[in-house]
Amino acid sequence: MFNILALNKIAAIGTDELPKDKFAVVSECATPDGIMLRSADMHSMEFAPNLLGVARAGAGVNNIPLDKCAENGTVVFNTPGANANAVKELVLFGLFASSRKVVQGINWVQGLAGQEGVAKTVEKGKSDYVGPEITGKTLGLVGLGAIGILVANAAIGLGMKVIGFDPFLSEANAAKLCPDVKTTKDMDELLANSDYISLHQPLNAETRGKFNAELFAKCKDGVRLLNFARAELVCTQSIKDAVASGKVACYVIDFPDENVLGIDNIITIPHLGASTPESEDNCAYMAAVQLREYITNGNIVNSVNFPDCSLARTGKTRVCVLSKKAACEELEAAFKALGTITGKSCASNDKYKYCMFDVDGNVADVIAIEKIADVIKVRVI
Numbered sequence: 001m002f003n004i005l006a007l008n009k010i011a012a013i014g015t016d017e018l019p020k021d022k023f024a025v026v027s028e029c030a031t032p033d034g035i036m037l038r039s040a041d042m043h044s045m046e047f048a049p050n051l052l053g054v055a056r057a058g059a060g061v062n063n064i065p066l067d068k069c070a071e072n073g074t075v076v077f078n079t080p081g082a083n084a085n086a087v088k089e090l091v092l093f094g095l096f097a098s099s100r101k102v103v104q105g106i107n108w109v110q111g112l113a114g115q116e117g118v119a120k121t122v123e124k125g126k127s128d129y130v131g132p133e134i135t136g137k138t139l140g141l142v143g144l145g146a147i148g149i150l151v152a153n154a155a156i157g158l159g160m161k162v163i164g165f166d167p168f169l170s171e172a173n174a175a176k177l178c179p180d181v182k183t184t185k186d187m188d189e190l191l192a193n194s195d196y197i198s199l200h201q202p203l204n205a206e207t208r209g210k211f212n213a214e215l216f217a218k219c220k221d222g223v224r225l226l227n228f229a230r231a232e233l234v235c236t237q238s239i240k241d242a243v244a245s246g247k248v249a250c251y252v253i254d255f256p257d258e259n260v261l262g263i264d265n266i267i268t269i270p271h272l273g274a275s276t277p278e279s280e281d282n283c284a285y286m287a288a289v290q291l292r293e294y295i296t297n298g299n300i301v302n303s304v305n306f307p308d309c310s311l312a313r314t315g316k317t318r319v320c321v322l323s324k325k326a327a328c329e330e331l332e333a334a335f336k337a338l339g340t341i342t343g344k345s346c347a348s349n350d351k352y353k354y355c356m357f358d359v360d361g362n363v364a365d366v367i368a369i370e371k372i373a374d375v376i377k378v379r380v381i
Contacts, residue, residue: 002052002295005032007040010057011277014284018292034291038283039063047072052379053294055287058083058274059146060230061304062203070305070352073322073377077290077302081146082282083274088150090254090273091198091228095134095155098196098224098250103267105129135159140194142187143229144169144177148200153178165190191218196226203230212238222249228273231255239266298356298381300347306354307347314343315358318381319366323353324374331355334369352376 004018004025014036015025026032031048036055041063054064055077069076097103108125112118139155141148144166152162156178163182166173174183184190190197197219201207211225212235225248227234234251236259242248243265253260256268274283286302293299298320299310306322321331335341335357343358366378 002033003029003031004034004036004291005029007035007037007042008057010036010038010288011280011284013281014057014286014288017285017288022296023292034295036284036287036291037063047074049073049377053077053291055079055291057280057283057287060202062230066305071376075294075300075303075322076305077287077294077300078304079283079286079290080302082286083276083279084146084150086276086279087147087228087273088154089276090269091147091151091226092154092158094198094226094228094252094267094269095139095196095224097267098226098252099134100131101129102131104264134196137161137195138163138193140165140190140197141200142166142190142197143200143202144173144183145200147228148198149173149176151198151200152181156180160196163190163193187215188218191215192220194223195220196224198226199229199233201229201233203232208232209235211235213241216242216247219247221247224248224250225252227251227253227255231257236260296381298379300354306352307349309345309347309354309356311343311345311356311358313358315341315360317359317361317363319357319359319363319369320379320381321353321355321357321369322376322378323355323372324351324376325353330372331357331369334372335359337368 002023004023006025006027018025031050033050034053036057038057043065051072051074053075054069056064057079059078059080061076061078064076066076109122112121136159138161141152141162141164144164148164152164155162163184165184165187167185169183209232211233216238231253239248239251240263243251243263250265250267252267254269254271254273260266260268290301298318300306300308301310319335340360341357342360344356346355363380366380369375369378
């Protein structure tokens with residue numbers, strides 16, 4: 001029986017994919033075999049050697065210590081694209097909200113409660129909340145992953161011009177873009193031509209605080225910035241200064257903290273990007289299936305620390321090896337001593353290697369494999 005620790009509430013459509021005769025989903029466990037979570041912070045957790053996998057029901061993994069997990073031989077999964085439509089819809093709301101001052105107008109009207117002659121007051125004061133239409137304007141998208149692609153195509157459908165920047169744009173993703181979407185490898189070109197900018201980059205050392213005073217200076221005056229990716233992509237003091245000066249007409253952020261509250265023309269949304277029942281179901285299902293497949297068959301799909309690798313069953317026993325640099329030749333030689341190899345699959349990323357070998361007999365002793373340099377974990381299934 002494999003114990004799966006749920007650090008957050010996981011939709012039943014996901015946990016139902018973990019057969020009850022093999023898996024027990026629990027809310028407390030000191031040494032779980034797997035972990036499922038959404039936004040819980042794992043950075044202070046200690047990991048037992050038996051922890052096989054961590055499945056994040058969502059795309060971002062900043063709440064998970066990826067290197068620490070890798071060193072423990074723990075594969076971390078996410079669910080790219082599972083919540084993309086939910087976020088896309090909220091980005092579209094952000095586009096309209098940043099232009100038409102609807103949120104500010106609603107808040108103003110609510111403040112009139114208890115007064116007389118509200119209708120006349122509204123007609124007199126509504127001119128303070130005039131805003132432009134988005135049709136014909138240019139939307140710059142920084143990042144063209146699952147969400148960015150959906151936003152780009154939807155914006156074209158709304159009559160906008162779209163320019164996208166993504167230095168890692170794959171051919172597969174490029175093929176999903178509407179032909180009217182222009183792509184560029186020059187961030188300055190996007191900044192200079194965009195009336196609206198929407199961020200869809202991951203947070204890492206290179207992108208942290210990237211949108212700062214230097215970049216804002218390259219933008220059009222009165223640009224509108226949408227951040228449904230990660231708060232830390234934008235320098236807080238720089239965006240406050242840019243909004244105060246009018247350089248940025250409006251900033252919409254889905255990750256508010258105390259530093260951006262109560263400021264005119266900063267619209268704060270309480271992290272609702274993926275908060276739809278459909279999104280939660282999609283993420284939970286995808287996370288559970290990936291975790292189950294790895295634990296029961298060793299196949300890795302959508303890992304963020306180890307390479308993806310899959311193999312159809314061809315032998316009686318499967319041996320899986322997570323390593324740093326171990327050569328496939330060394331592993332293969334060690335496996336030949338265990339029995340006839342009936343199938344194998346190996347994959348690498350810039351840090352780690354993963355190999356699966358199917359053999360035709362039982363495997364009781366993997367000590368020789370564990371002694372190979374840089375091997376992290378060996379598992380017999």
